[in-house]
Every structure is written in structure tokens, then in C-alpha cells.
Amino acid sequence: QARYKIAVIPGDGIGREVMPEGLRALQAAARRFDLAFDFTPIEWASCDYHARTGEMMPADWKAQLQGMDAIYFGAVGWPATVPDHVSLWGSLLKFRREFDQYINLRPVRLFEGVPCPLAGRRAGDIDYCVVRENTEGEYTNLGGVMFAGTEREIVIQESVFSRHGTDRVLKYAFELARSRARKHLTVATKSNGIAISMPWWDGRADAMAMAYPEVTVDKQHIDILSARFVLQPGRFDVVVASNLFGDILSDLGPATTGTIGLAPSANLNPERRFPSLFEPVHGSAPDIYGRNIANPVAMIWSGALMLDFLGHRDAHDAIVRAIETVLAQGPRTPDLGGSASTTEMGEAIAALI
Amino acid sequence: QARYKIAVIPGDGIGREVMPEGLRALQAAARRFDLAFDFTPIEWASCDYHARTGEMMPADWKAQLQGMDAIYFGAVGWPATVPDHVSLWGSLLKFRREFDQYINLRPVRLFEGVPCPLAGRRAGDIDYCVVRENTEGEYTNLGGVMFAGTEREIVIQESVFSRHGTDRVLKYAFELARSRARKHLTVATKSNGIAISMPWWDGRADAMAMAYPEVTVDKQHIDILSARFVLQPGRFDVVVASNLFGDILSDLGPATTGTIGLAPSANLNPERRFPSLFEPVHGSAPDIYGRNIANPVAMIWSGALMLDFLGHRDAHDAIVRAIETVLAQGPRTPDLGGSASTTEMGEAIAALI
Ligand SMILES: CC(C)[C@H](C(=O)O)[C@@H](O)C(=O)O
Numbered sequence A, B: 001q002a003r004y005k006i007a008v009i010p011g012d013g014i015g016r017e018v019m020p021e022g023l024r025a026l027q028a029a030a031r032r033f034d035l036a037f038d039f040t041p042i043e044w045a046s047c048d049y050h051a052r053t054g055e056m057m058p059a060d061w062k063a064q065l066q067g068m069d070a071i072y073f074g075a076v077g078w079p080a081t082v083p084d085h086v087s088l089w090g091s092l093l094k095f096r097r098e099f100d101q102y103i104n105l106r107p108v109r110l111f112e113g114v115p116c117p118l119a120g121r122r123a124g125d126i127d128y129c130v131v132r133e134n135t136e137g138e139y140t141n142l143g144g145v146m147f148a149g150t151e152r153e154i155v156i157q158e159s160v161f162s163r164h165g166t167d168r169v170l171k172y173a174f175e176l177a178r179s180r181a182r183k184h185l186t187v188a189t190k191s192n193g194i195a196i197s198m199p200w201w202d203g204r205a206d207a208m209a210m211a212y213p214e215v216t217v218d219k220q221h222i223d224i225l226s227a228r229f230v231l232q233p234g235r236f237d238v239v240v241a242s243n244l245f246g247d248i249l250s251d252l253g254p255a256t257t258g259t260i261g262l263a264p265s266a267n268l269n270p271e272r273r274f275p276s277l278f279e280p281v282h283g284s285a286p287d288i289y290g291r292n293i294a295n296p297v298a299m300i301w302s303g304a305l306m307l308d309f310l311g312h313r314d315a316h317d318a319i320v321r322a323i324e325t326v327l328a329q330g331p332r333t334p335d336l337g338g339s340a341s342t343t344e345m346g347e348a349i350a351a352l353i
């Protein structure tokens, strides 16, 4: 019997409501596939914790989590009491960087039974993966303000791209594309406007492409690429993007499949030197928190990605099939036009695993 | 009789095919509203010109254009012979900066007769304006590469925001929102990830909002904002964004209305110290150039924005009404499911003005 130590961090808002459903699905998979989980519930990375301690996490967070096989994460953020950049840089973005989770993998799929906001698209028409660089690029706190508080105020914000960081995400994306049926990779860029980093990024993609002659590649500027996510979603297979562009594309993509309440993500350290982290793409959604109506699918599907990463493809597939069935037949939460609660939808999925 | 000197720069690719239709519409409007145009055709800003001279424009381009009332611009770019960042920084982006066209105004509207890629939306459901900062922000050539050509390569890309540049675009957007029926402004941000410039940008928006109590404001992160352009397009009225975010939103928005072949843009220097520039949002589209099938509406509508800026609201409205009629009744170009040529569609619009 395989046994895994999983840190369970619900975080804030609807993270707290969808997490129990994620755990329920994992437990169902454990029973069926003879796995064992030691779940360690952890209350950091929530704005409540911040209110009590003034920090998002204790100083020794890294030591405490280092022995875990994975981190299962809800959502973080409660802007009414803690500004987003404080809560996020103090938890989620810290995990991504300090545990070197340099791949953010975000599948985008249109399911049967989910009303698609795009006209005339059916289940199967949209099925691609966004591979997002997850540690560097545009997300930095480098730079500063000159002449602060005066009319002459000037702000510099620096983005940082390394060859190390860029080549490894490109390599991952090329490998993934090569393993898929269509073997097609789209590289997001904006080299016509952002004149230093993006032409350089294009060059790294060109260099990497030489090693993958089986993969067809096209580079697209982020503006027209966003437009094509809406107009021609069927043309995408694997899309690789910088941290910011990947962030945008991995909300936009799921939106075209009906709701961001479905979209899962895997923050991976592929070499397993550090624990990887699995979380919904959606945030803590303070506006709907407390009503038990949040869609639990993104949380549950993220758990499936965790099992896949841990080597249990069969358990992953069983969870995804249960999700497919419940999306097609109900019960469904209100964001999908249904009237089920978070719990009801989660129970229905667990029952099918 | 009002008389205007207009620099006409077709540029590259389909810019050369849609420009004649733009001029045809302007001439029709001139006859009807008793205006006179001195059109000065200019061959710079094309990659042909670059092939002949090694530059996109002559050294005295500014002096030559300074006396113009406006610049009517097709599209620039021919990546097969000139890299995009060379052609664009040598022409379009130079105009925007050196003529201080700090507002890029991009209306987004769903028209009758245009198949909408979003399910269940009708003409009127999507009707908003993107106000994009057009001179600074993320579009810079500041930064550089360290350890170039080695494994340790590190690239810094700097964004630059000034209070001067930020406050003026915010002010323009608040004024525009206040002048509209719904008086709602959405501020695009990413202050949870981009930790220096974006929290500062939010602060400038908050400060400006104090002066506009009649305008309701919401700030949205660019990732979820992109998702809502697809899921809830009806909630937008005026959207203000940095250079990069405005670029993305103003391709995505038009995509949700059917085709970026419709979307016009006005690059404005509102104080009229320098000529303003009017151009389609679409680019030079080398893939369809030479077949006379490009949709001329974006070019023609951009001409209408030019007339509006020159003070002729009636002429603007007449052109837009002609566009509405032809979109509803045809003839239509292939991107709209029709089989008309660029010329046929342009002639039909001109005939109705
Ligand atoms: C061609 C490119 C540099 C330009 C931009 O990014 O501004 C274009 O996409 C636009 O939107 O006008």
C-alpha cells in the first residue's frame, strides 16, 4: 500500500468550503486504489492566521513542509483585511518560489453538460493545456518609486527572466507536446512591444525547438493569442507562457469552457526536490463565501492532478471520469445553472469514484 | 467649409488593401457634410521602404508630419523581411510616443448581422470602450542581458510608469465614463502579482476616483477581467488599462464581438499639440494579403473616429450608421461568413454615407 504525507491548507474564503470535497474525493480514491494518505491540516496561509500573528506563515514553514509528499491548497486572500499582495507574497507565491515549483500546469477542457459561453462548441472541441512559468518573469518586487509623493513620481518595475528558468519551462512544454497526439506547441510572446525580454524569450523557444523536430510550433503575440482562445480554441494543444501571460491565459481558457470553477492547477517541482502544490485556479471569492455554493470541481480535479504526479494515473482517471459524469448528469452548483450545494456536488463525485 | 490636412500612411500588407476603402468613406462623408480633405499619401512605415532605405521613416518625419491635422494609418509589419520589433519601434510606436498620443481609445461593440462567438448575445449586449495608456508602462526597451550567451544568462526588462502618464489616462477614462449613460469604470490591474507598479497604479486610481463621485469604479485583476470579457461582457462600460493590459483587452474584446476585422482605434493627443493617429486594431495580416478579402470596417470606423476627434460628430455618426447597415444586410467579407471583396464591402458602405 502506497502511503503519502499530504499537507492540507484550506486558506481563505471558499478554499475552506471546497477543501472538504477535495478530501472526500481523495479518500474515495484511496479506498478504491488501496492508497493511504496522512493528511496534516494546516491553518497558515489564511488571513485569519495573519490577524492573529501578523504573518501569513510561521518562520519555519519550510522545514515543517519539506518532508511532505505534496501540498493540497485551497485559496488565499481576504482583501477586506489584508491587501492581496501581502497575503499572496506571504504564502502562495512563496511556495511557488521557495519550493521551486517552476511549472504551473493548467488543463483546459470543455465538458459535456457544462453550458459553453462560446457558440456552437461541444465537449471535446476545447482540450488543451497551459504550461505557465511559475517562479520568475513579470512577478517581482524589484524596482521602486522615485520622487515619491510628488508630481514627478516615476515607478520602475522590473521583470526578470533567466535562461535557467526559461529553458526548463520550454523543455517541459516541448516534452508534454511531444507526448500528446497532436504534438503542437504554441509559444505566447509579445516581442513586438516588450523589446528586451520577449525577443530574447522567442530566441530561447527557437533554440529549444531544434531539439524537438516532431513538435510543430507557432509563436503568437499575447493580444491575438487571447483573441484566438475565443475565436479558434480548437487549434490549441499545449500553450507555453511566461508567468503573467500564463496567468491570463489560464483564466481566459477556463472561462471559454464555462466557468473558472472547474479549472485545476498543479504547481510542480518536477525533480521532486521540494513538495509540489495542487490548487484550484479560482481564488477565495469572498463575495460567495459562506453560502456553500462554490463549485468543488477545481479542487477535486486538482487532487486528481496530485495523484497523477504521485504516480497513480489510474486514480487520476477515475476521479476525472467521476467529474465528467456528475457534470453531465448533475447535481450541479449554481455557477453551472444548477441548485446543488458544494457538499452535494462533492458527495456525488465521491460516490462515483 | 472645414478643410483638413491628413497624412495617409497605408503601411504593409492588408493596410494597403483597406486604406482605399477608408478614403472612399471619408470622401463620401466630405461630400455629404461639406468638408474638404487634403490627403498626403506617404510611403514610409512600410517594410518596402525599409528594404530601400534601411530605416522605417526618414530622419525628418516629425517635421514633415507636424503640420497635419491627423494621420490615417493602415498597418505595419512584414516579419518575413523585417522583425516586428524593428518595424514597429521604427514607426507606429514612435508616432505614439513622439507625438505623445497617450490615449488609445478602442470601442468594442456587437453589431447586428455579425455572428457572435459568444452564445446567446445580441447586438447591444456588448458595448464598451477600452481606454489604453499608449506611451509608457510595459512597452520599453529598457533593461538588458547579463552573461549573454552563457548558461547563466539573466534578462532584466523594465516597465516605467509615471504619475504624469498614469494620471492623465485615468483622468481621460473617468471623464469618458462620466459622460456615458452608465458611468461605470473598470480599472485593470495585477497588483496581487506585480508588486511595485501595480499597487502604485491602484493607488493612483483610488486618488483619481475621489474627484469623480458620480462614477462607480471597480478594480479587477487582468486574469479574471479577461475571463469576464467572455463570461459577463455586459457589465463593462469604460475599461482603463496600462499599455500591455490595454493591448490584450482590446484584441480580446473585439474577438468576443466576432472578428478583430471590425475594431478601430484612435491614438490621441487630446491637447492637439501633435497630430493624432487613427488605425485599425488589426495588423498587416501577411497570411491573407493580396486576395482583396480583408474586412475594411476597422479602417473605415477608424476614419469615423478621426472625424469625431476633428469635431464632426454628425459625420462620425453617418459613417457608423452606414457600417451598421452593411453589417446587417451585407455585402460581407469572408471573415463574416460572406463572399464579398474588400472593395465591394467598402463601396457598399460609402454608398450609404
Ligand atoms: C503591433 C503592436 C506593437 C501593437 C501593440 O501592441 O500596441 C498592436 O498590437 C496594437 O494593439 O496596436
Ligand SMILES: CC(C)[C@H](C(=O)O)[C@@H](O)C(=O)O
Pocket: A088, A247, A281, A283, B192, B193, B223
Ligand atoms: C492570486 C494570484 C497571485 C495568482 C497568480 O496571479 O498567480 C492567481 O491568479 C493564480 O493564477 O494562481
